[in-house]
Amino acid sequence: MALLTPQDLEGLTKQLECNNNTIKKATGMDIADICKQIYGTTLDGEKVGIVPITSGNGIITNFSSSLLTITEYFGLDGAITEHPDVTGYYEAVSSDADIILMADDHIFIAHNMRNGKIATNHVCTGVVYAEIASRYKYADSKDILVIGLGRVGYAGAQHLVKRNFDVYAYDPDRETMEKARKELGIIPYDPEEEHKFSMVLEATPNPNTISEGMVAERCLISTPGIPCGLPEDIGERNEIDLVMEPLTIGVASMLYAVM
Ligand SMILES: NC(=O)C1=CN([C@@H]2O[C@H](COP(=O)(O)OP(=O)(O)OC[C@H]3O[C@@H](n4cnc5c(N)ncnc54)[C@H](O)[C@@H]3O)[C@@H](O)[C@H]2O)C=CC1
Ligand SMILES: N[C@@H](CCCCNC(=O)[C@H]1CCC=N1)C(=O)O
Ligand SMILES: [Mg+2]
Numbered sequence: 001m002a003l004l005t006p007q008d009l010e011g012l013t014k015q016l017e018c019n020n021n022t023i024k025k026a027t028g029m030d031i032a033d034i035c036k037q038i039y040g041t042t043l044d045g046e047k048v049g050i051v052p053i054t055s056g057n058g059i060i061t062n063f064s065s066s067l068l069t070i071t072e073y074f075g076l077d078g079a080i081t082e083h084p085d086v087t088g089y090y091e092a093v094s095s096d097a098d099i100i101l102m103a104d105d106h107i108f109i110a111h112n113m114r115n116g117k118i119a120t121n122h123v124c125t126g127v128v129y130a131e132i133a134s135r136y137k138y139a140d141s142k143d144i145l146v147i148g149l150g151r152v153g154y155a156g157a158q159h160l161v162k163r164n165f166d167v168y169a170y171d172p173d174r175e176t177m178e179k180a181r182k183e184l185g186i187i188p189y190d191p192e193e194e195h196k197f198s199m200v201l202e203a204t205p206n207p208n209t210i211s212e213g214m215v216a217e218r219c220l221i222s223t224p225g226i227p228c229g230l231p232e233d234i235g236e237r238n239e240i241d242l243v244m245e246p247l248t249i250g251v252a253s254m255l256y257a258v259m
Contacts, residue, residue: 002205003057003105008226008246009066015245016073026220026241027135031128031252032074038131041259047077048099048255049092052084056105059084067101070251099258101251110251112258119257125224125250126155126203127257132243133199133222134165142166145189145197145214148204149176152224156201157186168195189214202229210234224250 024030029037036042048071052064064080071078079095081088092100093113100111108121129152133144142165146157149171160167161184170189171177180186189195196216202209202223209229210221215238221230222243230242243249 002226004060004063004226004246006061009060009062012066012069012246012248013073016070016248019243019245019249022241022243023132026137026243027132028137029135031249032256034131034135035128035252035256038127038253039256039259041256043074043076043255043259045075045077046098046255046259047096048079048101049095049097050078050080051088051092051100051102052080053088053102053104054084063103066247067251070248071101071255073248074252074255076255099255101254108254110254110258115258117258119254121250121254122151123155124253124257126152126157126201127159128249128253129203129222129224129243130156130159130201131163132249133201133220134160134163136199136220136241138198138218139220140198140216143168143195143197144199144201145169146186147171147189147200147202147209147214147229148225149173149180149186150203153201153203154180154184156203157184160201161185168197204229207231212237215240 020030050064050067052059068078081091098114111118144165146153146169157167157169167186168189169186198216198219200221202225204225207227208231218239220241228244
């Protein structure tokens with residue numbers, strides 16, 4: 001289970017601003033614009049109840065405060081409940097929260113109490129990072145490479161197929177590859193073919209998953225994967241725009257998804 005650590009969340013606002021600038025440079029849009037395009041929704045100062053959850057590995061010290069920072073960055077009225085778990089949930093609902101944010105070790109949800117919509121972080125992260133990669137201004141074709149077809153990567157690949165991109169994908173898990181080929185119609189990425197991509201989505205929990213042969217001279221690598229899959233030396237040699245941060249972009253996607 002790939003859980004965030006307090007270290008991952010350090011300097012969140014700086015990471016967010018840095019990534020928003022990269023996204024604007026590479027796609028001409030910022031995070032909010034991209035989320036509006038994906039879901040056709042807008043945010044309007046909604047009240048967000050953030051409920052710490054003690055189950056499993058327990059509370060991640062700066063997870064709730066990170067969510068508070070994120071809700072405020074997008075102009076929402078966030079509040080962390082005084083108590084965790086059921087008591088906290090009761091407190092959030094009683095205080096008229098429009099949206100509830102809470103996560104255990106397996107699922108992180110946004111639930112809109114007004115329209116009943118519910119969204120998970122894995123799917124919303126896959127979709128938004130895929131959308132960012134697909135809007136690269138300097139793309140040389142509709143070819144896009146997805147590395148990692150787990151809960152995040154599969155959702156991203158699905159979104160890209162729906163948006164008519166030529167989706168190539170690689171995952172060492174053979175069953176996953178078979179499922180994606182049959183159900184999504186993705187093209188299995190073949191390292192022998194020396195096919196270089198200008199748009200890459202990486203969603204794996206491993207380093208060094210992106211190899212020299214995968215990336216074109218100019219390339220947008222959009223990766224929620226922790227740790228970063230791009231080796232240092234490739235980042236220096238090629239002209240690469242890297243979009244990577246531990247939480248914010250995926251949460252923005254969740255918020256727009258439930259409006
Ligand atoms: N930045 C953010 O907002 C978020 C980041 N994450 C991170 O994204 C990563 C993926 O999360 P999940 O999809 O839930 O994990 P998962 O475990 O469901 O899927 C990971 C997939 O990567 C594949 N994989 C492993 N090594 C690979 C390699 N060398 N090349 C290609 N594929 C490889 C695995 O076979 C697996 O299918 C994790 O590191 C997680 O912490 C998850 C949610 C939000
Ligand atoms: N129960 C804890 C939060 C646990 C979150 C675990 N999920 C992840 O780490 C996912 C979410 C984005 C990336 N990985 C608390 O309330 O403090
Ligand atoms: Mg994120």
